Amino acid sequence: MAQIRLTNTRTRTKEDFVPIDPGNVRLYLCGPTVYDRAHLGNARPVLVFDLLVRMLRHVYGAGAVTYVRNFTDVDDKINAEAQRRKAAGRPGTLEDLIAERSDETIGWYHQDMDALGALRPDHEPRATAYVGQMIEMTRDLIANGHAYEAERHVLFDVRSFRDYGKLSGRSVDDMIAGARVEVAPYKRDPMDFVLWKPSDADLPGWDSPWGRGRPGWHIECSAMSAALLGPSFDIHGGGIDLQFPHHENEIAQSCCAHPDAGFANVWLHNEMLQVEGKKMSKSLGNFFTVRDLLDRGVPGEVIRFVMLSTHYRKPMDWTDAKAREAEAVLRRWRGLVAGIEPAPSPAPAVIDALSDDLNSAGAIAALHELAAKGDGAGLLASARMLGLLLPEMGGWAEAGDAAADQIAVLLAARLAARQARDFATADAIREGFAAAGVEVKDTPQGPEWSLAAGFDPARLADLAKAHGA
RNA sequence: GGUGGGUUGGCGGAGAGGUUACGCACCGGAUUGCAAAUCCGUGAAGACCGGUUCGAUUCCGGUACCCACCUCCA
Secondary structure, three states: OOOOEEEEOOOOEEEEOOOOOOOOEEEEEOOOEOOOOOEHHHHHHHHHHHHHHHHHHHHHOOOOEEEEEOEEOOOHHHHHHHHHHHHOOOOOOHHHHHHHHHHHHHHHHHHHHHHOOOOOOOEOOEHHHHHHHHHHHHHHHHHOOOEEEEOOEEEEOHHHOOOOOOOOOOOHHHHHHHOOOOOOOOOOOOOOEEEEEEOOOOOOOEOOOOOOEEEOHHHHHHHHHHHHHOOEEEEEEEEHHHHHHHHHHHHHHHHHHOOOOOEEEEEEEEOOEEEOOEEOOOOOOOOOEHHHHHHOOOOHHHHHHHHHOOOOOOOEEEOHHHHHHHHHHHHHHHHHHOOOOOOOOOOHHHHHHHHEOOOHHHHHHHHHHHHHHOOHHHHHHHHHHOOOOOHHHOHHHOOOHHHHHHHHHHHHHHHHHHHOOOHHHHHHHHHHHHHHOEEEEEEOOEEEEEEOOOOOHHHHHHHHHHOOO
16 A cells, blocks of 8 residues: 655655544645636645545545535625625625625536546535534634634634744744734734624624624634534645645634644645746736636646646746647547556556655656556556546547548548649648648558647638648 | 745756656657658756765755745635
8 A cells, every 4th residue: 555645834844644544534625715716826726635635545445535625605805796796786685696606606616626627525615604613613712711802803812822833934923023914903912813703784794692793714714624524634735825824823723622632634735826937816917717728728637737747835837838738748648548448557656656745747757658658558547546538538639520521531632642742732731730730640551640739620621621621 | 024935958847865757849860752740869957155975966054046925815
C-alpha cells in the first residue's frame, strides 16, 4: 500500500499521512461564496483536492473517504444582488431572491467543476442550513470565556487562545503593529474577530440570544466541519490566501469550542493562480471565469491538465501557450489509447509521484514516459488516476461525422492529385488540412488522420468545398 | 513595517548531495515527390556571493529580484 506524504502547513514539514480512522478518512475544503461564476483561481483548490480524494480512495478504498466542501451563502454580495433584483421589480421576498441567486450560482458551479472532471464531494453543506449550529458554537465560546458580546456583536477574544497565530506564523503583536484597518471601538483587542453581527431590517437575519443577526464568515466553516466530520478530522484545505485570517480563526474557534479535540490534523494550502504573472483577483480586474474558458473552446480536460502540470504549492501562471500544448498532448494520448482497455492498475511511477505530496507534474512526466514506450494500457489506467483520459471527458477530441466525411473526400482528392503528380494541388490540400487543424500522417498502409490543437470545422468545410466535396 | 513563499536549459516544469528528469521548441539522421507525423540521436540549466563537503543546482548563511498574506478574495 502506498504511503501518502503531504506538506502540512501546521507543522511546516512534509510528513507521512496517517488517518485518524483508515476506514473513514475525513477532509474539508473551503468552498466558494456563491455570489457569481467561479473564476479560474477557484478551480485550483478544487482540482488539488480532487486529486487528493482520488489518491485517498485508491489507497484506503472507495468507501473509506468522506469529502466535505461547503457553499458560503451568507454574504453581502449575494444580498446586494438580491436587493438589486428586488429593486428591479422581481417578485418574491428578499429571502426568496437570495435563495434564488444562491441556487443559480451553485448550479453554475456544479456545471463548471463537472466540466473539469472534479468529483462531487460527499457533502456540500450550505451555511444557511447550519446557522443553528453556529449559534450553538458561539454560545459555547462565550460560556467558556473565549468570546464576548459587545454592542449586539459577538467577538472572539484572540488573547484567550494561546496558539492564535501559530498556523500563519505570526504573533498577535506583530499583526497589530502592521494592521492597516480601523479598529472598531468595542473590540477588546484589535485582532478580535466577529462571530455574530447584527442585521438591519432590510437584510436577512436569524434570531439569536444576541438579537437578530447573522454569523461571521469564519464560524460557518467551524460549525459545518464539526457537524459533518466531527471535532477532529484528517485534512483541511484551501488556498494559501485563506491561511490568514480565515483558517487561523477557524482553528481558534474550533479548538476553543472543543478543547479536547484536535480539529484538523493536516492543513493543505495551494499557492495562487496567476495570469500573466499577476495574481488573479477581483480588485485587479484581471480574472476570468472557468465558463469563459469553456465558452472559448478550451476543453475542461485541457484546463485540468494545465492545472495539474504545476505542483500545487507553487504559483501557477495560466497562459494560452500552456493550454495549446496541453491540448496537443491530450489529443496524441487519446489517439494512442483509442480502443485499448486500461491496465488493471496505474503505473507504480505515477502512484509514487502522487504519493509524494501530490506531485502531479512528476506524475505527468511518468505518463509521458508510458506514452513514449507505447504502453497504451498503462497510460490509460495511470492517466485516469489523475482524472484524465476519462471517456466522459473526451467529447472535445472527437470529430463529428460531417468532419470525418469531409476529410475522407479530401484525402481521396489528395491521393488522386499525387498519383497524377499534381503536387501543387496535393500540397494545397495538405496545407489546408494544417490550417484547419487536421493532422494527416502518411503511413506505408495509407494516410491516417487525427484532429490537432485548434481544429476548426469551418475551415475544414471551406476546404472541402474548394476541392469538390 | 511584520510574515510566508519563490528564483532550474530557448520556454514550461520535477526529483535527487555524486549517474539522462520529463514535455515543447531547436539541431542531425532515417523516412517522404517535398513535407507532416513517426523512429533514432546530439546539444542545452539551476539568480548572485560565501560556507560545509572528497564532491552542491541539491544542505547552511547572506545579497538581489519577484510574488503573496497582514483588507472581501481559492
